[in-house]
Amino acid sequence: xxxxxxxxxxxxxxxxxxxxxxxxxxxxxxxxxxxxxxxxxxxxxxxxxxxxxxxxxxxxxxxxxxxxxxxxxxxxxxxxxxxxxxxxxxxxxxxxxxxxxxxxxxxxxxxxxxxxxxxxxxxxxxxxxxxxxxxxxxxxxxxxxxxxxxxxxxxxxxxxxxxxxxxxxxxxxxxxxxxxxxxxxxxxxxxxxxxxxxxxxxxxxxxxxxxxxxxxxxxxxxxxxxxxxxxxxxxxxxxxxxxxxxxxxxxxxxxxxxxxxxxxxxxxxxxxxxxxxxxxxxxxxxxxxxxxxxxxxxxxxxxxxxxxxxxxxxxxxxxxxxxxxxxxxxxxxxxxxxxxxxxxxxxxxxxxxxxxxxxxxxxxxxxxx
Amino acid sequence: xxxxxxxxxxxxxxxxxxxxxxxxxxxxxxxxxxxxxxxxxxxxxxxxxxxxxxxxxxxxxxxxxxxxxxxxxxxxxxxxxxxxxxxxxxxxxxxxxxxxxxxxxxxxxxxxxxxxxxxxxxxxxxxxxxxxxxxxxxxxxxxxxxxxxxxxxxxxxxxxxxxxxxxxxxxxxxxxxxxxxxxxxxxxxxxxxxxxxxxxxxxxxxxxxxxxxxxxxxxxxxxxxxxxxxxxxxxxxxxxxxxxxxxxxxxxxxxxxxxxxxxxxxxxxxxxxxxxxxxxxxxxxxxx
Amino acid sequence: xxxxxxxxxxxxxxxxxxxxxxxxxxxxxxxxxxxxxxxxxxxxxxxxxxxxxxxxxxxxxxxxxxxxxxxxxxxxxxxxxxxxxxxxxxxxxxxxxxxxxxxxxxxxxxxxxxxxxxxxxxxxxxxxxxxxxxxxxxxxxxxxxxxxxxxxxxxxxxxxxxxxxxxxxxxxxxxxxxxxxxxxxxxxxxxxxxxxxxxxxxxxxxxxxxxxxxxxxxxxxxxxxxxxxxxxxxxxxxxxxxxxxxxxxxxxxxxxxxxxxxxxxxxxxxxxxxxxxxxxxxxxxxxxxxxxxxxxxxxxxxxxxxxxxxxxxxxxxxxx
Numbered sequence: 001x002x003x004x005x006x007x008x009x010x011x012x013x014x015x016x017x018x019x020x021x022x023x024x025x026x027x028x029x030x031x032x033x034x035x036x037x038x039x040x041x042x043x044x045x046x047x048x049x050x051x052x053x054x055x056x057x058x059x060x061x062x063x064x065x066x067x068x069x070x071x072x073x074x075x076x077x078x079x080x081x082x083x084x085x086x087x088x089x090x091x092x093x094x095x096x097x098x099x100x101x102x103x104x105x106x107x108x109x110x111x112x113x114x115x116x117x118x119x120x121x122x123x124x125x126x127x128x129x130x131x132x133x134x135x136x137x138x139x140x141x142x143x144x145x146x147x148x149x150x151x152x153x154x155x156x157x158x159x160x161x162x163x164x165x166x167x168x169x170x171x172x173x174x175x176x177x178x179x180x181x182x183x184x185x186x187x188x189x190x191x192x193x194x195x196x197x198x199x200x201x202x203x204x205x206x207x208x209x210x211x212x213x214x215x216x217x218x219x220x221x222x223x224x225x226x227x228x229x230x231x232x233x234x235x236x237x238x239x240x241x242x243x244x245x246x247x248x249x250x251x252x253x254x255x256x257x258x259x260x261x262x263x264x265x266x267x268x269x270x271x272x273x274x275x276x277x278x279x280x281x282x283x284x285x286x287x288x289x290x291x292x293x294x295x296x297x298x299x300x301x302x303x304x305x306x307x308x309x310x311x312x313x314x315x316x317x318x319x320x321x322x323x324x325x326x327x328x329x330x331x332x333x334x335x336x337x338x339x340x341x342x343x344x345x346x347x348x349x350x351x352x353x354x355x356x357x358x359x360x361x362x363x364x365x366x367x368x369x
Numbered sequence: 370x371x372x373x374x375x376x377x378x379x380x381x382x383x384x385x386x387x388x389x390x391x392x393x394x395x396x397x398x399x400x401x402x403x404x405x406x407x408x409x410x411x412x413x414x415x416x417x418x419x420x421x422x423x424x425x426x427x428x429x430x431x432x433x434x435x436x437x438x439x440x441x442x443x444x445x446x447x448x449x450x451x452x453x454x455x456x457x458x459x460x461x462x463x464x465x466x467x468x469x470x471x472x473x474x475x476x477x478x479x480x481x482x483x484x485x486x487x488x489x490x491x492x493x494x495x496x497x498x499x500x501x502x503x504x505x506x507x508x509x510x511x512x513x514x515x516x517x518x519x520x521x522x523x524x525x526x527x528x529x530x531x532x533x534x535x536x537x538x539x540x541x542x543x544x545x546x547x548x549x550x551x552x553x554x555x556x557x558x559x560x561x562x563x564x565x566x567x568x569x570x571x572x573x574x575x576x577x578x579x580x581x582x583x584x585x586x587x588x589x590x591x592x593x594x595x596x597x598x599x600x601x602x603x604x605x606x607x608x609x610x611x612x613x614x615x616x617x618x619x620x621x622x623x624x625x626x627x628x629x630x631x632x633x634x635x636x637x638x639x640x641x642x643x644x645x646x647x648x649x650x651x652x653x654x655x656x657x
Numbered sequence: 658x659x660x661x662x663x664x665x666x667x668x669x670x671x672x673x674x675x676x677x678x679x680x681x682x683x684x685x686x687x688x689x690x691x692x693x694x695x696x697x698x699x700x701x702x703x704x705x706x707x708x709x710x711x712x713x714x715x716x717x718x719x720x721x722x723x724x725x726x727x728x729x730x731x732x733x734x735x736x737x738x739x740x741x742x743x744x745x746x747x748x749x750x751x752x753x754x755x756x757x758x759x760x761x762x763x764x765x766x767x768x769x770x771x772x773x774x775x776x777x778x779x780x781x782x783x784x785x786x787x788x789x790x791x792x793x794x795x796x797x798x799x800x801x802x803x804x805x806x807x808x809x810x811x812x813x814x815x816x817x818x819x820x821x822x823x824x825x826x827x828x829x830x831x832x833x834x835x836x837x838x839x840x841x842x843x844x845x846x847x848x849x850x851x852x853x854x855x856x857x858x859x860x861x862x863x864x865x866x867x868x869x870x871x872x873x874x875x876x877x878x879x880x881x882x883x884x885x886x887x888x889x890x891x892x893x894x895x896x897x898x899x900x901x902x903x904x905x906x907x908x909x910x911x912x913x914x915x916x917x918x919x920x921x922x923x924x925x926x927x928x929x930x931x932x933x934x935x936x937x938x939x940x941x942x943x944x945x946x947x948x949x950x951x952x953x954x955x956x957x958x959x960x961x962x963x964x965x966x967x968x969x970x971x972x973x974x975x976x977x
Contacts, residue, residue, distance in 0.1 A: 052870050054374040069373035072873040073881075079874040085867035089890045099875030150875070375795070381879055382796030389787035389850055390802060396847045397809050400820035407820060416826040463673055474674055476960075478681045483959045485908035487927035488948035491934065492688035495941060501699040503687070538680070599813025602910045606931060615815040622819050623915060629819050636816045647811050651804065 002063035002153040002186060003028045004049060009058035011044050011210075018044045020210040021058070026154075029184045033201035035191055037233070041210040042190045046156050049188060051075050062153055078152035082159040084143040086131040092142050093127040099150045117145040120179065137168045144172075148179065157189040161196065173199060194234045198222065206230045223351075228278065228360040231353065237283045237317060240327040243357065244279045246271050251279055251354075254323035258299055264350040270363070271354075277363060280353035283317065286329035288337075289344035299352075301345045309337055318343075401640065408637045412629035425634040435635070438617040442598070445533060445613050450593045452537035454586060457544025462578070464545070465552045482542035490606045493535055497521040528608035535607055536597070544589045551585040552578070587653075595646050598639065614639060688952070692945035699941055713946035717762040762947060764922070765929040769907055770954075772838070772925065776845040777903035781895055783846075784853030789883055791854070792861035793869070803858070810851030814844075814911055822915055834920045844912050849902035856901070860894045861887070900962040904955055926951045 004026040011019040019041040026032045034042040047053040049060055051072030059066050067075050078099070086095050096117060100110050118124050121141040131139055140160065147155055157176075161169045177200055180187060191197055197204045198218040206213045206221060206229075214226040225231035225239075232238040244253040249268040251258040258279070260268050271277065289300055307326075308319040318329045318337060329345055337343060354363040408425055410418040429435050464475050481489065497504045505518040521527045555578065563573045601615040609616065614635065622632035662670065686704050694701070695710040790796065791803050821844060822831070830836030864887065872882035888895070910927040917923055924932065930947050933940075 050870075050874065051374065052873070054372065071374060071377065071878060072870070073876045073878050076876075077874055079871070081867045081871060083865060083867055085865060085871035087868065087871070087886055087890065089892070098872075102876040102881075146871075146875070156874075378794050378879070379796035382790040382794035382799065385786040385790035385794070386796075386802060389783045389854060390805075392783070392843070393805075393809055393847055393850060396821065396843055397812065397817065400817045400824065401812065403820040403824065404816070407823060412819070412823060414822075414826070416823060460677055463670070463677060466670055468670060468674060474678050477678050480685065480956070480959070481681050483904060483955055484685070485904075485927065485951055485955055487908065487910055487930050488688065488951040489684055491930070491944050491948045492684040492691075495691055495945070496684065496687055501941070503702050506702040538684070542681075595811050596813070599815045601813075601815045602908075602927075606910060606927075615813075618815060619818070619911075622822075629823065633819045636819060640812070640816050643812065643816070647808055650811070651807065 003061075004154055004186065004188065005059075005061040006045070006049070007059045007061070009045070009048060009060060010056045011041070011048060011053060012056050018210050019048070022210075022212055024205060024212065024215065026186060026188060028186055031180050031185070031187045031189065031200060031202045032205060033189045033191060033197040033203070034205045034207060035194060035197035035233075036207035036213075038192060039209075040207040042207050043158055045207075046158055046188055046190045049154070050077055050079055050156055076153045077156060078147035078150040078154075079156040079158065080143050080147045080160040082162055084131075084139045084163075086139055086142055086146070088131050091128050091130055092123060092134070095131070095142055096123075096145045096149050099146065103150070113149045117149045120148070121145045121175075136164060137172070140164060140168075140172060144176070144179075148183070153186065155185045155187040157187065159191055160189075162191070162193070176200060194236065198234065206233060224362070225353070226362050228280070228355050231280050231355070231362075235282055235284070237328045237330065239353075240281045240283065240322075241278045241355065242281070242322045242325055242327065244277055246274050246277060251277065253279065254321075254325075256301060256322075258349070258352070262297060262299070262349045263352050263354070266354065266363075274356075274363075276357050278355040278357055278360075280355055281327075281347055282351065283328040283330040285347055285351040286318075286331065286345045287347070288331050288335040289346045291334055292346050297349045298346045299349050301347070303342050304345050306337055306339055306341050306343060309339055404633050404636050404640070407630055408633040410630045412633065414623075414627050414629065421630065425628075425630045429631060429634050429638075434612070434617065438612045438614050441529060441611060442613045444529060445536075445604070445611075446594060446597055448530075448533035449536040449540070449597050450590055452533065453541040453544045453593055454589050456537055456541040457548055457589065458582070458586070460541065460545040461548035461552050462574075464549055478545065479542045481539045484539075486539070486602045486606055489539070490535075490603075493531070493607060494522060497531055499523070522608050523610075525608075525610045525612075528611050532604050532608050532611050536600070536603055539603060540593070544593065547589055548582060548585055551582055555581045591646065591650050595643065595650065598643060598646070685952070688945050688948050691941050692949050694942060696942065710942065713942040714950075716943065717760065717946055717950060719763055760929070760933055760943070760947075762929075762950065765924055765926050766950070768923055769925040769927075772842060772845065773903045773906035775842060776849060776906040777899045780846055780849040780853050780902040781899045784850055784898065785857050785888065785891070785895060788854045788857035789861055789887065792858045793866075794879075806851050806854050806858070810855060814848060818911065818915060821912075825916070831916070834923060837916050837920060838923060841912060841916050844916075845906045845909060848909070849905050852905070853898045853902055856898050857891075857894065860891065864890065897962045900958045904958060907955060
């Protein structure tokens with residue numbers, strides 16, 4: 001295993017920049033997830049590490065070597081592709097051992113690796129089949145197996161689960177988490193699925209338009225998003241962002257007045273220069289006031305008219321309005337709420353975030369872990 | 370700027386194309402230029418060359434046989450291009466229906482295209498043979514359309530039609546294949562929508578099939594013209610008396626009074642026409 | 658479209674299909690029928706021979722008892738001349754008998770097979786290298802070459818007839834049998850290379866890029882990825898292209914007639930058949946039997962490759 005370091009890495013096609021001066025360090029044995037909307041440069045970044053795209057500017061280090069000019073096959077990397085890229089003319093067995101054989105491993109090593117991998121991924125009964133005779137989930141497992149059989153320095157995953165249906169995806173996500181833990185592999189995992197990012201990564205890199213918006217542990221990303229982009233991209237339903245006036249030490253919106261001093265890590269003085277801020281509240285952090293006991297850091301939105309209730313089983317999503325702006329709250333089955341009902345919602349002010357209206361960046365160090 | 374990987378890839382690319390491109394350059398591109406050069410010489414079979422300037426061209430342009438063969442070529446092109454396209458379209462529509470033994474039928478109608486010219490040519494000659502052939506049997510003995518058995522291939526005028534028919538028979542499958550491929554990709558819902566709009570079968574053909582096919586039809590027509598402009602064997606082996614341009618060129622170059630310089634001159638003119646057509650193909654058809 | 662046909666529509670459909678199939682197949686049946694007919698039966702319009710007559714096939718395939726070649730007395734006297742070296746005697750004898758009745762079909766078939774096979778192999782190999790590069794690698798002049806292939810493949814052989822012949826005369830290849838065969842091979846190569854490149858190029862483009870990338874991740878260089886993954890994977894298409902090239906060479910007449918005219922021993926089937934047809938009286942049964950035997954390998958190839966051929970041809974736009 002090796003660490004991977006990207007230093008000021010840029011990629012452009014002609015004059016079109018795809019990745020803009022990216023810095024990232026993936027430690028030995030660390031699982032880092034690159035997440036972002038399509039076109040944000042995450043796959044390109046991964047492919048630059050693999051050597052499948054050349055690097056326009058900057059350096060990529062694997063271990064203690066600069067690999068910019070090293071062709072892919074000399075980088076000792078294993079990769080799982082989005083479309084699996086299994087060799088269609090080879091059996092599952094041949095697919096799995098191809099890379100091992102290529103690296104000159106001896107017969108016993110190959111046999112034991114094959115046994116290991118096919119045991120772990122439950123591929124034993126399919127070893128003699130061709131990829132065309134496998135289901136999507138089985139193909140995905142073979143693709144994983146092919147990468148895992150290798151003794152690579154770095155493992156790369158390019159949206160490996162995006163072609164699976166929801167149930168299988170969940171199952172494989174758990175498998176990957178387990179395997180990564182077991183092997184302690186250095187891995188870079190690209191996905192546009194925030195759930196995968198949150199559940200798999202030791203650290204998550206949120207990218208947008210070729211730029212890293214934030215790097216942090218999943219909880220840091222969730223609780224202390226550095227910008228409104230990260231705040232709304234991670235978490236579902238997306239964080240509510242409501243514009244508030246700053247008046248007399250209070251945040252004023254839609255008839256509610258929240259005392260600034262009660263918001264975590266924030267004092268009145270901090271907001272002196274602002275006339276307006278964006279208040280960010282995750283739907284998850286609303287609570288049904290009937291189910292909470294009053295406390296100093298709870299703020300109550302007294303009369304909220306419910307526009308819509310979506311029952312998800314344990315959870316239910318409530319849609320309502322702050323003035324003109326639509327907002328969502330996630331409550332659970334303890335609350336019995338119907339449309340048009342007027343209810344009272346509470347929020348823990350330690351969880352309320354403030355963002356700059358113009359830069360969209362997070363203000364101060366609001367929010368706590 | 371890391372361009373090592375890019376450079377390596379470019380180097381590999383050039384290495385891989387080199388043999389093929391080298392051979393094509395040496396044996397196609399160079400000969401095309403050499404042909405232009407030769408057209409200004411009096412060239413013998415043994416390679417002796419005497420510079421004659423534009424004599425080959427002026428001789429050619431003053432030769433009634435040349436114009437005659439241009440005329441024959443035009444008739445040949447009109448007949449074969451129309452014939453192959455129409456029959457190809459009909460076959461494509463027919464084979465796009467569902468019926469028993471469709472795969473067998475699809476395979477069988479490709480046979481003419483793949484068969485060696487030389488072997489099928491004799492079958493055709495036998496069919497039109499004045500003594501034994503089925504054509505004369507049907508025309509004279511069965512249908513009584515004619516009183517005498519005619520040598521269709523012996524007479525250059527009627528032979529032209531036999532040659533055209535032969536070309537249609539032999540080459541409609543390629544038109545059929547191209548059209549069928551496109552036909553199969555026409556979305557079904559287009560037909561369903563047209564049927565709901567009250568179009569009958571003919572209306573659906575006219576308003577759905579044809580518009581979808583028109584670019585492929587144009588491609589087929591252009592490709593047929595390009596290939597048939599140079600077609601030699603199918604004509605020469607069946608009826609060497611039908612003097613289309615390639616046959617005329619062949620006679621100039623390799624028979625009777627050998628005039629390879631003259632033949633080169635014909636080729637140069639023909640090449641110019643061809644380049645024009647190919648240009649049309651590349652600019653128009655490939656853009657579609 | 659999916660709705661049921663009326664009985665009348667069905668009748669019309671099947672009639673048209675049968676008519677089309679008969680139109681396509683009739684000449685083949687005519688060839689087969691005539692090859693099996695006794696000469697007295699030729700005028701009979703029925704395709705069914707009155708008596709099955711296999712003499713023509715037997716003769717072509719050398720199953721007839723070899724006729725004693727009657728050597729005229731003058732020649733015999735020459736052969737008996739002790740001053741003549743053994744080599745020259747053999748040559749004289751061979752020349753004499755080859756000009757005689759014997760139509761060495763087997764030999765022509767072997768000639769044709771050899772040159773077609775070699776052409777097919779080389780063309781497929783060289784084309785796959787070039788097509789791969791054009792379809793997959795980035796290098797200078799790539800699109801020029803891609804368009805160039807298209808252009809070249811539309812320039813017919815007739816236009817190159819004179820310059821190619823003159824080139825081979827100038828280089829000196831035309832003056833020996835081996836040089837002539839080499840020239841012919843090279844010409845067949847260029848007649849098939851562009852088509853092969855075109856078909857393979859289009860085919861390679863359909864292979865997902867990630868297969869090579871996976872191979873490179875598995876430790877293959879680009880070249881190894883090509884040899885160990887792409888080529889084995891493309892076997893069916895390579896075979897199809899090989900067959901296509903093989904058939905082009907097998908069918909070729911023009912250049913064979915120009916180059917091989919004087920080397921009768923090296924004649925290919927198309928040339929030999931044409932010579933047979935023009936030089937003899939109309940011996941229809943033998944000609945038809947020879948046609949049938951020439952046709953047979955092509956039909957076999959066609960059946961072997963049919964599955965991929967139709968697709969490959971239309972994808973490639975292809976010559977016809």
